[in-house]
Amino acid sequence: MTQQDFATRQTPATTEKRPGKALNIVLWVLQIGLLAEFALAGIAKVTANPQMVDMFAEIGAGQWFRVLTGVLELAGAIGLAIPALCGLAGLGLAALSVGATITNIFVLHTNPTITIVLFVVAAVVAWGRRGRTAELVNRFRR
Template identity: 55%
Template sequence: MSSIGTTVRTWKIQPGTIGLWILRLVLTAEFAAAGIMKLAGNEQMVAMFGELGTGQWLRYAVGVLEIAGALGLLIPRLCGLAALGLAALMTGAALTNAFVLDVSPAVPLAMLAVAGLVAWFRRSTIQALFRR
């Protein structure tokens, strides 16, 4: 009788990896919901972008960027770049809230912090994309 050796592969998942995935999923849900609200013409979104005076084209553009960023967060190779783009988008949102709309920038700043954290931890994938 012959014995066949088998190799058992063990996956070592670190707590930081799980935490990063949770942050990515939360960001994905938040940005996808916000983007869908903008593209669907939610009354609050239409009114907010109307108050900006830029026209509704900006609402559509931001909605598309939010959904694209949310999808990018789910793709490991694009995750860091998507998070960086969403952080930039939230920088603009925070500044707009504070200086144009005169409302609290707390929510965009919180989203900026989480997106920035994800981008920081995925900076190696961002660098790898630019090296190509």
């Protein structure tokens, strides 16, 4: 086997399609933006920011739900910074954003634009990093 044959040979773990360089840069920019947004929101929730305490009191699910939501947001933010987890983190944050959008519309009766934008960005990250998510799933199937 020549060096070129070895370099072009793909193993099952590397056959997942990786984004091109430009898309990879765009995805990292989106991930950093999401990381900042969800880290700040998560910190506000777990540190009992008065606005968050009042908002979750209005939601009526209890303050335990505020803490849980904050922990999930922080976990997602951390996951966005870890290459092997960033696709899964994007998927989880997209799901959180769906819940936040539904809550904004039907419970709080507020404008859901921010949560919709966060959903779209998180979904783009999850889609763009789907190869990494597939690799992660395949590691656990073995």
